[in-house]
Amino acid sequence: MLICGLLPWRPDFLIRCRAASAWRLPLFLCLGALTAGAAADAEYLIELQDRARQLNLHLTRNWMALGHYDVTRQAWRSRVDSAPFFRAEDGPVDPWAEMQATLAAFFDPRPLPGRDEPAQCAYRARFQFLSAALEFDPARLPILSCARYQSWRESLDVAQVAVVFPAAYLNSPASMFGHSLLRLDAATQDSNTRLLAYAVNFAADTRESQGLRFAIKGVSGQYAGEFGLYPYYDKVKSYARIENRDLWEYSLNLDSVAIDRLLAHLWELRTVRFDYFFFDENCSFQLLALLEAARPDLRLTPGFKLWALPTDTIRRLQEQDGLVGSVTFRPALRTGLDQRIADLSVAEEVALNRFLLQGRSWEFAGADLSATSRAKVLEIGHDWLYYHYRSGGGERGDLLERAHHVLAARAALGGTVQFAPARQPAVGPTQGHASRRAHSGVALRRAAHSTTATLHFGLRPAFHDLLDPAAGYLPGAQIEFFNLDLGYLPDRQRLQVERFVALDIQSIVRRDAYFRPWSWRVAAGLRRDAPGVVDPLLAFVEAAPGLAYGFRGITVYGFIQAELRADDGVPKGYSYGGGPQLGALWQASSRWQLEVRAHWLERWPRPNAAVFETRIGGQWNTAADWGLRTQWLYRRDGSRPSSSLKLELLRYF
């Protein structure tokens, strides 16, 4: 009684009263210290808490989703790392304590510290859930008006929600890991005014965006992530026009109840910070968690234990019956530019070439064209200059000056021209092969007049290599993480790690008259000099800049490779090498991919000798999730030649 009486009016006081009565102290003693109103509040609170307990409301999916609880080993743990998000001290691990404290907080009409709103408004989604489940009696628990929330809600006027996925940007395979965001479409918008929608973006607050420190802090969750609301046009600009990533917009079929829950929960997360983990608890994962609060009947977040790739999170949404509606493709600047240049007539293309690449005056270059053709060429010319500026291909002043004249000339022609509508790729980014791959197979190796067999099996957790089915992926792009290949040598009854490639990225991008990107590759990991041999497993790092050109479906490329590797055959313990690499890639159809590659590598110091290697690989995609791969390899290490033939069955999952 004393305890209660001395406490100021605070929600946690009521919990203590509750605790006291549970300890069989007479409740009236506890309540006696209060005014009649507070006593009635306490009585009603206890009633509500009892009812919630009877209904096991704290164990419902709704409550789990609202608290972002994760159940691991029979224990709860919230993914929210921001203490003010919880009303109970042990709220992060105890959903029931959190529910009791939340109910208590609803009786306090004063603004919460640091939130400038009472709990009924700050915890909008919790309030809506509990008031519906427990049927709050307005006579006993006065319902507060939440003007700020209401005005926010009305300004957004959300009629529909979409998930937006910016696909990988050219020459950056790493961006295949990508990003995703939510778009809130207002009732007043239509497909022509969609840019005015708001985007919900979950991002880390980093203030730096590259470098090792950034990577380490990002992977280990040292940055705080939070939800932000942005005009969609800002996002379209940065993704589609600056980073040149196609945007895929997946509309979600959410009814008004679900949308209401979504917005109420978003409001509740306004100032909440999450530890941001680039691999698992990232933007895409948090969007799933947000959508789970809107649709607690869906199970969206389980199964992303180690990482959440944006494509996989969208696949998860697509697996839900009837959740994902129409898909809209918004081409990146470069995608549109490629298509428009390809659609030009010969005369138009000649003019464009003269004007942009040969530096001729527009009066000369465009002289022979009709007004429509001139308008087309000028519009393309502007986009080309803009693209080059944004991708670091020239000085701003110079390019802007040229663009200024191009647009003035275009405007002077008047009228409008029609380009063909953007051609959407037949296979979307979520329709390609699954991101994990397991393989098993057999390799025969012939060296020094003997043939040995090795059984291979292994796993690649992510993501895509050049021989994997190309549909839905960026052409010529490869990114592999933690690719493990084990070999069993029956002759020696020995199981060994053949290769463990921590990272292998290749970006083979075609150059043409208008775009001259560099190709590049980097790789690092552990490997043996030749497969199926009891050689030491050695660490290596490779890097190679290169050039690539396209001839119809075939891309031909060359790299100059530099390599550093551990080497126990020399006193220093490491050796280095360099040399040219040539190859051709034919991502032939949805069924076939073929690659031929030869490289010559001079190695130092001696006794290392030059290595020459040729490989021919091909894959036949037997079914959506299955592939059959074969690879022939010839290798000459100094004067020792060997060859091997490998056949593998691949399963994507």
Next chain:
Amino acid sequence: MNRCLAVLLCLPMGLAWADPDVGCGLGTMLWEGRSGMLPKLAAATTNGSSSNQSSGITSGTLGCAQDGIITAAHRLPMFAGANLDQLAAEMAAGQGESLDILAGMYAGDAQGRAAFRHLLQLNYAVLFDRPEVTAEQLLRRLDQLLERADLRAVALAS
């Protein structure tokens, strides 16, 4: 917000003092902002999703928004600032998504929007008389142009 208002009120004074980072879009210069080779390897480990959003919904758009919602007075300058590059190209071309939305902010019906697009294309050289133009200059010239042309059906429809 006060700052934005001040910028609007001081329009005839010129904008030599305008800070390009403030003004809710007004200070944005044509072809401003990020360019250059994008960090490629970094993206491998960063999930490409980091940003410098400072504190979520409350101030995702600096002082131009309330709880993330752009206030009515800033809707036009914010849009014009963010879409300036695109608007320049679309005004010259006489059509486009951003231009249509801008037209909708000035003129209500389809006829008005078409007239708006046509007028801007005709007067492109006036609106963009030199390479470096800010959103503020563009909007000011647009106002002058529309006053003269008497085409302004609905002022800053919000």
